[in-house]
Amino acid sequence: MPKTDVINGNKAAAVAVSLVEPDVIAAYPITPQSSIVEYLTQFVINNDIDSYMSEVESEHSAMSVLTGASLSGGRTFTATASQGLSLMYEPYFRASTLRLPVVMAVTNREMISPQTVWGGPQDSLSVRDAGWLQIYVEDNQEILDTIIQAYRIAEDKKVLLPINVCFDGFYLTHMTEKVEIPDKQDIDRFLPEYNPEHIILDSEKPMAVDPLTSGYLLMEYREKHLKAQQEALKLIEEVDSLYEGITGRSYGGLVENYKCDDADYVIVTMGSMTGACREAVDHKRNEGLKVGLLKIRALRPFPKQKVMEIISGKKAFGVVDRNVSFGWDTGIIYQEVKSALYDSKCYMPSVPFIGGLGGEDITIEHFEDAIVKIHEAYQNENNPQTVWLKN
Amino acid sequence: MRETIETLSNNKELISPGISACVGCNVELTLRTVMRVLGPNTIIAIPPGCMGGVGVVGWNKKSGANVPVFFPLLDNTASMLAGIKAYYKKIGRDINVVAFAGDGASVDCGFQSLSGAAERNDNIIYICYDNEGYMNTGYQRSASTTRGAWTSTTPVSKEKVGGKKQHKKDFPMIMAMHDIPYMATASPAYIPDLVNKVKKAMEVKEGLAYIHVLNPCLTGWGIKPNESIEVSRLSVQTRFFPLYEVVNGDFKLTVDIKKPKPVEQYINKIKKFSHLSKDDIEEIQNYVDKKWNKLKMSCVEGGRNDEQ
Numbered sequence: 105m106p107k108t109d110v111i112n113g114n115k116a117a118a119v120a121v122s123l124v125e126p127d128v129i130a131a132y133p134i135t136p137q138s139s140i141v142e143y144l145t146q147f148v149i150n151n152d153i154d155s156y157m158s159e160v161e162s163e164h165s166a167m168s169v170l171t172g173a174s175l176s177g178g179r180t181f182t183a184t185a186s187q188g189l190s191l192m193y194e195p196y197f198r199a200s201t202l203r204l205p206v207v208m209a210v211t212n213r214e215m216i217s218p219q220t221v222w223g224g225p226q227d228s229l230s231v232r233d234a235g236w237l238q239i240y241v242e243d244n245q246e247i248l249d250t251i252i253q254a255y256r257i258a259e260d261k262k263v264l265l266p267i268n269v270c271f272d273g274f275y276l277t278h279m280t281e282k283v284e285i286p287d288k289q290d291i292d293r294f295l296p297e298y299n300p301e302h303i304i305l306d307s308e309k310p311m312a313v314d315p316l317t318s319g320y321l322l323m324e325y326r327e328k329h330l331k332a333q334q335e336a337l338k339l340i341e342e343v344d345s346l347y348e349g350i351t352g353r354s355y356g357g358l359v360e361n362y363k364c365d366d367a368d369y370v371i372v373t374m375g376s377m378t379g380a381c382r383e384a385v386d387h388k389r390n391e392g393l394k395v396g397l398l399k400i401r402a403l404r405p406f407p408k409q410k411v412m413e414i415i416s417g418k419k420a421f422g423v424v425d426r427n428v429s430f431g432w433d434t435g436i437i438y439q440e441v442k443s444a445l446y447d448s449k450c451y452m453p454s455v456p457f458i459g460g461l462g463g464e465d466i467t468i469e470h471f472e473d474a475i476v477k478i479h480e481a482y483q484n485e486n487n488p489q490t491v492w493l494k495n
Numbered sequence: 496m497r498e499t500i501e502t503l504s505n506n507k508e509l510i511s512p513g514i515s516a517c518v519g520c521n522v523e524l525t526l527r528t529v530m531r532v533l534g535p536n537t538i539i540a541i542p543p544g545c546m547g548g549v550g551v552v553g554w555n556k557k558s559g560a561n562v563p564v565f566f567p568l569l570d571n572t573a574s575m576l577a578g579i580k581a582y583y584k585k586i587g588r589d590i591n592v593v594a595f596a597g598d599g600a601s602v603d604c605g606f607q608s609l610s611g612a613a614e615r616n617d618n619i620i621y622i623c624y625d626n627e628g629y630m631n632t633g634y635q636r637s638a639s640t641t642r643g644a645w646t647s648t649t650p651v652s653k654e655k656v657g658g659k660k661q662h663k664k665d666f667p668m669i670m671a672m673h674d675i676p677y678m679a680t681a682s683p684a685y686i687p688d689l690v691n692k693v694k695k696a697m698e699v700k701e702g703l704a705y706i707h708v709l710n711p712c713l714t715g716w717g718i719k720p721n722e723s724i725e726v727s728r729l730s731v732q733t734r735f736f737p738l739y740e741v742v743n744g745d746f747k748l749t750v751d752i753k754k755p756k757p758v759e760q761y762i763n764k765i766k767k768f769s770h771l772s773k774d775d776i777e778e779i780q781n782y783v784d785k786k787w788n789k790l791k792m793s794c795v796e797g798g799r800n801d802e803q
Contacts, residue, residue, distance in 0.1 A: 127581075127582055127585050127586075128578060128582055128585065130578065144556045152539075154584045154585075155585075156581045156582070156584065158577060158578070158581055158615065158617075159615070160574065160611060161607060161608070161610070161611030161614070161615075162572060162576075162607060162608075162611070164570070164578075164607070164608070165574035165607070165608050165611055167570065167573050167575075168567070168568070168571035168574035168575045168578065168608060169575070169577050169578035169581065170578055171571075171573070171575055171578060172575035172576060172577065172578025172579040172580075172581075172582070173578035173579065173581055175565070175575075175578075175581040176538075176578070176582040176583060177582065178576075178578075178581075178582035178585070180530050194568055194571075195568060195571055198568065232592070264526075294707065301622070304563075305538050305563045305565060305579055306538075306562055306563060307535060307536050307537060307538060307562060307590055309563075310535075310554055310558070310560075310561060310562050310564075311558070311563055312553035312557075312558030312559065312560065312563075312564050312565065313552075313563070313564070313565035314552065314565055314566045315550075315552045315553025315554055315555065315556075315557070315558065315559070315566075316550070316552070316553070316554050317555060318555055321555065321556075379538045393764075435670070
């Protein structure tokens, strides 16, 4: 029988990992991720899980230890944030180009400067083109469920890519919520064993890993890597349904469509801000404005088709970004969504919003104002400059 | 000696013929020797550097070794190996997990991960081939370059001013101070000594074993190919590079040099020192003497005397 507990997001992540029981875990503490490492070391010393824990001297080594363990055929886990992810960038990129299904939680935290420790996905969004899969989640239950699903997605032979499960620092890492914890037997049935055939370091099967490689072969590698990302589009949806069969919980796969079908306007969100936005959508609907919410879950691969299906034909849309895209004068997700819509051959006004940086709150009122701005953009037939949601 | 010959003749060659190392390269000799001792139950990491560049990891679809071999990053060799060992330890398989890394990948940017692995007692064998700089990228200086040496980033003017201003980082001692179970220095001019040390490193089942080999680089330092081994031997006989080991904290010279030759004899064989003045050479001699005396004080017993 599944148990119910009241736990914070980091505990939810650690419990998910304990259900999967990776062979090797390596992690280095960083706010707001540290308690994930603490929970996992405790699980190991208590013999609750049979995993090898490496308390590395840096995030760079955390990813390097996992690269070695995964290359040997092991199942792995780590978690980090912000500066730790930046330090890890060198082996991070390579875990994906070696096609190693490493699973890593990112407790999203702003990048300095100015000095900060609070939430915001600028860290993982800045490495969105490093070849990893990235899923952004909204609450503690979704953290637990998505980390378990992440192994099934990453290790699938059609995909074989590392994956980030990203969630907002403090808003989720440190806030407690009711979380249902599945049975270990159910998870064991859900997750087949990982048996790598594509790459292995094993003295019984000698293989040269990464010999110096000419451009014509490297192009083949990149083409297959891009295709694997596209395969993941299907797989993320399939795994979501499969998991629903076991637990009764679905998150819509790539995106969540909240009241968009009959809507005139769509507001796009990602991560923990979504709950407040749902409220705002309901308020505005009560006032007669037909608005829907599109929550982006998968950022890599980007669910272009889904975004097109949901937004094209609407009167206007807006995107609330808890991050910035330097040089575009907007947030990152706004550019991604606009880019996806180009193929829909249907133009509509749109509004870029930026808010919640450095852990600032994005309130229900902010979202209500944002919805009004989207409505006005349609009425005025213009694309306003970025609207900053300030407190 | 007999045992060394038996080991080397009975064990299989595990490095591909035809790798493209420079004529007379003593790093290639070191690697081939080390791999014969380690045997096929080995996974070897060759970070970017000379041995990667000459094709030991392979080229396109061909492997350069008969064992699993890979390029770690320049700065994460020890931690990647730690991960490999962690997995094999967990599934209960004993396997040699070995680094063969240059000084750049070890004493400079790879130091953090190596120090971390040493402190955590990760059970890997780490062999550093020290050719005193980034030889594969065109002879740039590293922390392991000897004071006074010309490199492409410590150039020398027409007036013979320049060269590296700082002494070589004493990396074997730094590794010994990590209190790892086994630390040793070695030379391609003393093969039986090297073979013994690799065997001892293989016996370590808890913690890190580190071997530091001084490999004079013919191309980068300016040494005649036929003097490859002679210069290596001089580095030991002048006490410039003492051969010693540290077993669970106990220091021991494995080759004692009772009557050292002047360091000048070693330096005179090497073009990268050709601009040095008498005073410069004296400074290096003084440094060598001081280091030797300190090492002697740490040693519990002397090694085999090697006078020539």
